[in-house]
Amino acid sequence: MRGGGPGSAVGPARSAARVPSALLVPAAAGLVFLLLPLAALLVRAPWAELPGQLGSPQVWQALRLSLLSATTATALCLVLGVPLAWVLARTDFPGRRLVRALVTVPLVLPPVVGGVALLLALGRDGLVGRLLDDWFGVTLPFTTAGVVVAEAFVAMPFLVISVEGTLRAADPRFEEAAATLGASRFTAFRRVTLPLIAPGVAAGAVLAWARALGEFGATITFAGSFPGRTQTMPLAVYLALQNDPAAAVALSLVLLAVSVAVLGAMRDRWTAGVGA
Amino acid sequence: MTAGGGSVTAGLDARLVVRRGDFLLDVALTAAPGEVVALLGPNGAGKTTALRALAGLVALDEGHLRLDGAELAPLPAERRPVGVVFQDHLLFPHLSALDNVAFGPRCQGMPRRAARAEAGRWLERVGLAAHADARPRRLSGGQAQRVALARALAIRPRLLLLDEPLAALDARTRLETRAALRRHLDDFEAVTVLVTHDPLDAMVLADRLVVVEDGRVVQTGPPDLVARRPRTDYVARLVGLNLYRGAASGHLVRVDGAEATVTVTDELTGEVFVAFPPSAVTLHRERPVGTSARNVWRCRVAGIETHGDRIRADLTGELPMGAGLTAVAAAELRLAPGVEVWAAVKAEQTHAYPAG
Numbered sequence: 019m020r021g022g023g024p025g026s027a028v029g030p031a032r033s034a035a036r037v038p039s040a041l042l043v044p045a046a047a048g049l050v051f052l053l054l055p056l057a058a059l060l061v062r063a064p065w066a067e068l069p070g071q072l073g074s075p076q077v078w079q080a081l082r083l084s085l086l087s088a089t090t091a092t093a094l095c096l097v098l099g100v101p102l103a104w105v106l107a108r109t110d111f112p113g114r115r116l117v118r119a120l121v122t123v124p125l126v127l128p129p130v131v132g133g134v135a136l137l138l139a140l141g142r143d144g145l146v147g148r149l150l151d152d153w154f155g156v157t158l159p160f161t162t163a164g165v166v167v168a169e170a171f172v173a174m175p176f177l178v179i180s181v182e183g184t185l186r187a188a189d190p191r192f193e194e195a196a197a198t199l200g201a202s203r204f205t206a207f208r209r210v211t212l213p214l215i216a217p218g219v220a221a222g223a224v225l226a227w228a229r230a231l232g233e234f235g236a237t238i239t240f241a242g243s244f245p246g247r248t249q250t251m252p253l254a255v256y257l258a259l260q261n262d263p264a265a266a267v268a269l270s271l272v273l274l275a276v277s278v279a280v281l282g283a284m285r286d287r288w289t290a291g292v293g294a
Numbered sequence: 295m296t297a298g299g300g301s302v303t304a305g306l307d308a309r310l311v312v313r314r315g316d317f318l319l320d321v322a323l324t325a326a327p328g329e330v331v332a333l334l335g336p337n338g339a340g341k342t343t344a345l346r347a348l349a350g351l352v353a354l355d356e357g358h359l360r361l362d363g364a365e366l367a368p369l370p371a372e373r374r375p376v377g378v379v380f381q382d383h384l385l386f387p388h389l390s391a392l393d394n395v396a397f398g399p400r401c402q403g404m405p406r407r408a409a410r411a412e413a414g415r416w417l418e419r420v421g422l423a424a425h426a427d428a429r430p431r432r433l434s435g436g437q438a439q440r441v442a443l444a445r446a447l448a449i450r451p452r453l454l455l456l457d458e459p460l461a462a463l464d465a466r467t468r469l470e471t472r473a474a475l476r477r478h479l480d481d482f483e484a485v486t487v488l489v490t491h492d493p494l495d496a497m498v499l500a501d502r503l504v505v506v507e508d509g510r511v512v513q514t515g516p517p518d519l520v521a522r523r524p525r526t527d528y529v530a531r532l533v534g535l536n537l538y539r540g541a542a543s544g545h546l547v548r549v550d551g552a553e554a555t556v557t558v559t560d561e562l563t564g565e566v567f568v569a570f571p572p573s574a575v576t577l578h579r580e581r582p583v584g585t586s587a588r589n590v591w592r593c594r595v596a597g598i599e600t601h602g603d604r605i606r607a608d609l610t611g612e613l614p615m616g617a618g619l620t621a622v623a624a625a626e627l628r629l630a631p632g633v634e635v636w637a638a639v640k641a642e643q644t645h646a647y648p649a650g
Binding site (some may be wrong): 197209259 | 373
């Protein structure tokens with residue numbers, strides 16, 4: 019190393035010590051900004067009351083509903099979103115760019131506006147909701163199914179964008195190879211493309227699941243807040259905050275713990291899957 | 295039309311016309327069952343486009359594609375009895391070697407167990423039974439290429455397409471794989487079309503060469519004939535010959551676009567090609583006297599390259615050519631770019647043939 023000249027001597031030092039303060043200071047501030055609220059949640063949690071709070075059936079009811087609806091919404095996103103992403107990535111039709119832009123609208127739409135839009139479309143008097151009611155006797159608003167619909171509406175763009183990006187990065191010639199072996203486009207998708215993009219689909223599903231788990235605005239607008247039916251954890255936290263702040267903190271801790279645990283487990287699984 | 299009359303012609307009969315912006319591919323190809331045809335050409339000549347058109351991965355803009363009498367052009371790739379070995383093998387990375395080979399039979403509706411048994415037999419034939427459970431990334435380049443061959447053959451194609459099958463391999467693996475591939479192609483009873491830019495691959499593997507340049511067929515014939523009688527500069531360079539076109543009368547050929555004549559042993563009239571190898575050229579600092587060489591031209595050294603223990607000099611002047619000589623000879627002549635030399639070639643060392 020001594021003969022390596024000034025360049026090699028600077029090399030190792032550069033990574034550790036010589037971070038410009040113009041970057042280091044905002045980086046540290048950003049980290050504090052992200053972690054401080056979480057720390058406050060832990061510091062100010064009513065640890066003594068916690069066992070009592072967690073014993074209340076209302077907490078478990080809300081948690082169960084949240085996990086169930088977020089997972090169902092994610093499944094819905096996968097069933098509809100992965101094919102949509104494939105069509106956007108692998109086919110060419112007039113207006114494809116427009117469709118792609120429209121898919122991302124729910125990303126930027128305030129969730130409450132999304133909830134209003136869902137009511138106008140799928141509400142009892144909505145464009146399609148009326149037909150659902152007349153023909154099948156199905157009403158979505160203010161039901162658990164409505165929660166799933168609201169969450170899926172908000173979460174699906176995350177999945178579509180993520181999977182489409184993975185598909186574009188994947189080599190389409192594997193699909194051609196499958197075609198020369200006699201595979202229809204659907205068989206090629208199912209047996210070749212899907213396994214190849216599985217990590218990207220999993221990443222998109224986790225993003226969608228996390229977004230669905232935290233969904234508030236569209237859910238409360240479209241599905242209301244009925245305990246046991248449509249009152250998910252975020253709604254329960256918000257309502258508890260009005261009259262029982264200690265319960266709100268307890269609920270928040272549970273939600274935080276569950277999210278971190280699930281994301282951690284998923285992350286380990288993919289990294290293991292990619293490395294094998 | 296000539297194949298009409300209701301009789302079914304076995305083998306391949308195609309005219310492939312594909313337009314890509316300014317590029318036009320227009321190639322006619324025929325091949326009998328069991329025949330191996332090599333599409334040979336420089337990069338960008340359209341060889342791979344022709345191969346993709348045969349496979350159904352590119353649509354024909356015009357022409358036809360008949361295989362054993364059946365018109366394939368309207369069929370999508372998955373409905374054609376065509377197997378493809380891709381340049382970088384494109385084995386499915388998430389499947390074992392065995393499942394890669396079983397993929398085709400499975401798509402043809404064979405039950406899983408039967409398809410895997412069939413795949414096992416194919417892997418055995420290419421000598422990779424021991425690697426059946428290996429994922430593609432665990433295989434060497436040569437092994438992956440053999441699995442890709444087994445995968446393409448497992449669908450029992452009537453047309454086998456090989457896209458630069460040896461290009462991705464290192465020199466030693468290439469030698470072994472080329473020999474093995476030749477044996478498998480000998481056993482294959484249907485048509486094989488091979489795309490390559492390597493003349494050696496083409497010469498060893500193919501029964502017939504179709505040389506494609508700029509989207510057109512410029513020469514076709516058995517490898518030895520193409521090698522002896524190149525008809526374009528590209529082919530001449532590939533097989534290492536100096537090639538000229540000119541007008542012959544008797545034993546004298548007046549070379550087009552040069553102030554030179556070549557004396558040849560063949561007696562011809564009209565448009566001809568004349569070819570001679572660089573090794574036939576002898577170089578002299580003074581005009582040679584008393585030599586038996588009938589052809590002497592005044593040239594200038596444009597460049598010098600070393601190939602092993604041989605030196606190759608590129609000459610300009612009365613007749614541009616490549617000349618091969620030993621390092622000792624080059625040193626004695628004090629060859630360097632810009633040096634004036636006399637180049638001599640014996641008439642017996644030339645080969646003239648009609649251009650028409």
